[in-house]
Amino acid sequence: MLNVTIRPLAAGAVALAIGFSAASAKAEEFINVLTGGTSGVYYPLGVALSEIYGQNIEGVRTQVQSTKASVENLNLLQQGKGEIGFALGDSVKAAAEGDAEAGFSQPLDKLRAIAAIYPNYVQIVASKESGIASFEDLKGKSLSVGAPKSGTELNARAIFGALGMSYDDLAKTEYLPFGESVELIKNRQLDATLQSAGLGVASIKDLATSLPITVVAVPASVAEKLGAPFQAATIPAGTYEGQAEDVPTLAITNILVTRSDLSDDQAYEMTKQLFENLDDMVAAHNAATAIKLENANKGLPIPLHPGAERYYKEKGLM
Numbered sequence: 245m246l247n248v249t250i251r252p253l254a255a256g257a258v259a260l261a262i263g264f265s266a267a268s269a270k271a272e273e274f275i276n277v278l279t280g281g282t283s284g285v286y287y288p289l290g291v292a293l294s295e296i297y298g299q300n301i302e303g304v305r306t307q308v309q310s311t312k313a314s315v316e317n318l319n320l321l322q323q324g325k326g327e328i329g330f331a332l333g334d335s336v337k338a339a340a341e342g343d344a345e346a347g348f349s350q351p352l353d354k355l356r357a358i359a360a361i362y363p364n365y366v367q368i369v370a371s372k373e374s375g376i377a378s379f380e381d382l383k384g385k386s387l388s389v390g391a392p393k394s395g396t397e398l399n400a401r402a403i404f405g406a407l408g409m410s411y412d413d414l415a416k417t418e419y420l421p422f423g424e425s426v427e428l429i430k431n432r433q434l435d436a437t438l439q440s441a442g443l444g445v446a447s448i449k450d451l452a453t454s455l456p457i458t459v460v461a462v463p464a465s466v467a468e469k470l471g472a473p474f475q476a477a478t479i480p481a482g483t484y485e486g487q488a489e490d491v492p493t494l495a496i497t498n499i500l501v502t503r504s505d506l507s508d509d510q511a512y513e514m515t516k517q518l519f520e521n522l523d524d525m526v527a528a529h530n531a532a533t534a535i536k537l538e539n540a541n542k543g544l545p546i547p548l549h550p551g552a553e554r555y556y557k558e559k560g561l562m
Contacts, residue, residue: 274307274327277328278290279309280317281422281423283422283447290330296524314394314395321502324354328358332440333499334399336545356503356511357501357548359519360542361499362535365440365477365494366493367439370382370460376458379409379462388419389417389419403470430454442498442529457487475496502514514551515549
């Protein structure tokens with residue numbers, strides 16, 4: 245008789261445990277942070293963002309995914325394969341419009357903005373021995389323009405077009421991530437690299453400490469010709485070892501993007517925790533010093549997620 249009594253109790257306990265387990269699993273939310281190559285700026289900032297969310301949003305499990313950056317991130321978000329991703333403003337605009345040449349076969353209608361963050365600077369760096377001193381000097385030289393159809397590569401194409409040039413003017417065009425591009429320059433197998441990233445990107449810092457470099461200017465006229473979201477900017481002297489003078493270039497705002505089917509509460513918390521923990525972002529990479537709450541909802545080519553909008557209204561920005 246004793247056994248008969250215990251079994252239903254045990255079964256009930258098991259059922260109760262399963263019920264609790266199912267409830268816990270249901271309560272847990274997942275945030276996959278889509279970044280870029282590990283030698284760029286998106287990756288360390290994505291790691292910091294993942295840690296911020298994991299520590300400050302209850303019931304959240306996080307993951308950081310290294311990708312080919314902007315274009316891939318936006319397509320993954322449209323497919324529901326990420327919760328938040330980094331992307332360049334011009335790539336976001338192209339995605340919303342369905343620019344097939346940029347890598348979007350149709351308009352991506354699920355994209356929603358969390359925040360405009362820091363600007364990317366187009367940074368063209370050549371080995372001193374290549375003899376490249378201006379953009380025109382790239383003719384007949386070898387250049388890496390970033391991963392195919394990445395935000396960086398789209399920037400490269402736009403700049404070449406604005407200056408009446410194309411990749412055909414180069415002796416060789418490489419489509420490589422930042423770190424691999426730098427290694428080829430170190431090994432004298434590549435003359436220059438074009439990288440769209442935050443100032444002080446690790447890959448160029450590494451190159452500048454390995455051999456003499458030239459930071460190549462992009463004329464301000466290019467920004468005027470291309471228009472928004474491109475703007476004239478400056479790479480300050482001393483950003484990289486051996487860079488003695490300011491160098492004019494272009495800047496493009498980066499955007500943190502999510503998808504429309506993410507809950508308003510989760511998007512609200514993701515926005516709030518970003519701005520309440522900016523010190524952790526700055527500790528991960530100096531580019532984050534340019535992330536300002538007052539600029540977060542400005543110049544966005546896609547709608548804000550309602551959860552992010554709620555946060556900005558609380559802060560008096562809308």
